[in-house]
Amino acid sequence: MTIQNTGAGHELASARAPASVSADIVVLAALAAVGSFATSILLPSLPAIAKTLNVSTAAVASAISIYLAVFAAGQLVVGPLSDRYGRWKPVMFGLGIFVIGSIWCQFAADLPMLLIGRSIQALGACAASVLSRAVARDLLSGEALTRALAFIMVAMSAAPGFSPLIGGLLDSTFGWRSEFFAVALFGAIVALAYLRYVGETHRPDNAVSIQLGAILRGYWGLFTDLRFIAPAGAIGLYMGALFAMFSGTPRVLIDGLGFTPIQLGLFFAGTVFIVFGSGIAAPRLAMKIGHARATVVGLVIATAGGAALLLAHWLTPTIWSYLIPVLIFLAGFGMVSPLATATALQPFGDRAGLASALIGFLQMAGAAAGVSLTASIASATLAIGLVQAALATAGLILYLAGLRRM
Template identity: 45%
Template sequence: MGETAGSETPAPLTGGRLALLASLAALGVLATNIMLPAFPQMAASLAVTPREMAWTLSSFFLVFAVGQLAIGPLSDAYGRAPFVIGGLVAFLAGSLVCGLATALPVLIAGRMIQALGACATSVLSRAIARDSYDGVELTRAIALMMIVMAAAPGFSPALGTALTAAFGWRSTFVLSSAAAVTIGAAYVLSLGETLPRKRRRTASPGAVGRTYAGLAVDPRFIFPGLSVSLVIGCLYAFFGAAPAILMGAMGVSAAGLSVFFAATVVVVFGAGLSTGRLIRRWGAPRVGLAGVLIALAGGLWLLLQAGSTSPAPFMAAVTLFLGGMGLINPIGTAIALEPFGDRAGLASALLGFLQMSLAATGTALIGALPIGAASAYAWIVFGGCGLAALAFVPVLAAARRA
């Protein structure tokens, strides 16, 4: 594997490279969403309640969040390739443990191993994009990655439903294992290392700690980073809440849940495809804030209908939220990473930590709040997107001063 990018001549943004980066980024989402329709069968098989199955999500998000803080700086020091490959091996091992689990603690342990691998591929997909591209091209690359990634949460529940019905819930982890092997082969054969040795940084604990502390107080990073992370946290909270809300309280079948997830792909596709044209006309900060406000409107709509058992308005409000998320995610991510090309791994890791920490918080709140799952999710989206809007205002103000 040669150093194919990150040099003076960036590699072109081809369809193959885009699909590979998106696959690396989406591996954790695939592993989570493909098992959601199987929750009732898994709970029955392991003799636990569906509510206890939520531990397979919150434990995954927690390890995912913390693991990135180590992977980012290590990849800045030693290159991306060893940690991409190592992450895929860990994900494969975790998938096998999950597939063989006969008790909930074993399943949770397997999910945690999966998370350790998926956090590496996720954080490094963004770092590789930052190694290779700058400015508008970076925003375009991330936006296109998000479009391709939309297929993972959109279609993986449908795959999970079909596999569970045909072969049982363990087959979902067989597919996850196959995905890790396929992505690994594609990475080794077509991409390889993207961080030249001359751009690598020390990984000493002191230097890493100082860099993280500097990023945490740098308004160029923390404001767009927090805004994106709050919205993404709401997205993952939906993944955790959807089975309880739609299948439990609203009577939607597993197939219906899968169809809804698949339909949302169109919304995220449309939002992502529009970012380039909108940015050229209005500028990234304005479009990003518009995305947050659209997501907030979806949260308000959810709040106004809390307590309803009708799935149609709930799905419509979630769709509105997803449209806003599809705008702010690539734009906010690019704005947060753009100034830090010399420490892309650390910046991507801290951004991922913020996202997964808030995802873990959101999924935990779904079960912890003393109200119904739909009401809890409505408050999480409304509150999270409201805070995201406040966090993004300084980004727009800084752009106007520039």
């Protein structure tokens, strides 16, 4: 990698480093996966954790909700700090906190201790998520950025698909505490890889204010700029549609069609390959028909999947009447995620940390909305189809509204 001296004791990774960009992006993909890997690895172990800590499974599930809440809020702090102090320190500090929180959870003796550990975990993980995108924007632009973000987003999407299977295997072999050890080990490996292959990518800028008023004005400026909020808001809405599917699928497949938990885990793992394929194809399509048109294609495909699932509610329930619309939605989502993220980040290279943080917050807010809306409707297929169709349509309209400004 070509490097420059920052004059501050760290090396600044050059944006023109084609020889090692592949290694960079692999590390950034792993960095992006840290948070989502830790989110869902303990899902198969909730009953076992509840038994050990002598609480209900519903109470243990709060370890997931508190993780998501801290994760969402923490991003808004990490973003502007990384614009002021550079990326290297927040990444290393965040991964260090993540490892400490994971070890804390491993030795939790009661539920409050577990919840504290999960909060510490989330504080560290949010830095990894935000800065994976910001660092990519530091290093790359244009179609190269789109390709990198496609790989990063695939990793972020794959982690929650595979981590329950990994968690279930660890739980059945070594017990649920081993899951937190595995997560801590993963965080430590990513930190070492970041030191080796990425380093500093953004020169510290004392001109960037970290006073609350300045930060809020910065976020408001992004929120009211159609170049940002149209693609970023669309990502948040489509993330809500995705989590509507994640949260409602157990009701459809286990309660409705008699799937076992293992079969459900395999279903989720299988969906990763659809997102992977469409995510890799998205940059190639963008090169052929243009970035904006390719994004619209993805939006339309995902919206069609949501609409098809809504219509399937009135059909005889089978695995195919559910699976086909879900796969259509995921194919579109896999395209939208990297393309819209690149569109939102592209004009704001000088504020990449701030912009990435707001993208992450909108994603988490959308996910929370999707889960809440789906849970409020009794029929699972109607809930998922209605929420997916509504949020996807809203995302398509929002993106089209801002298209002329992009």
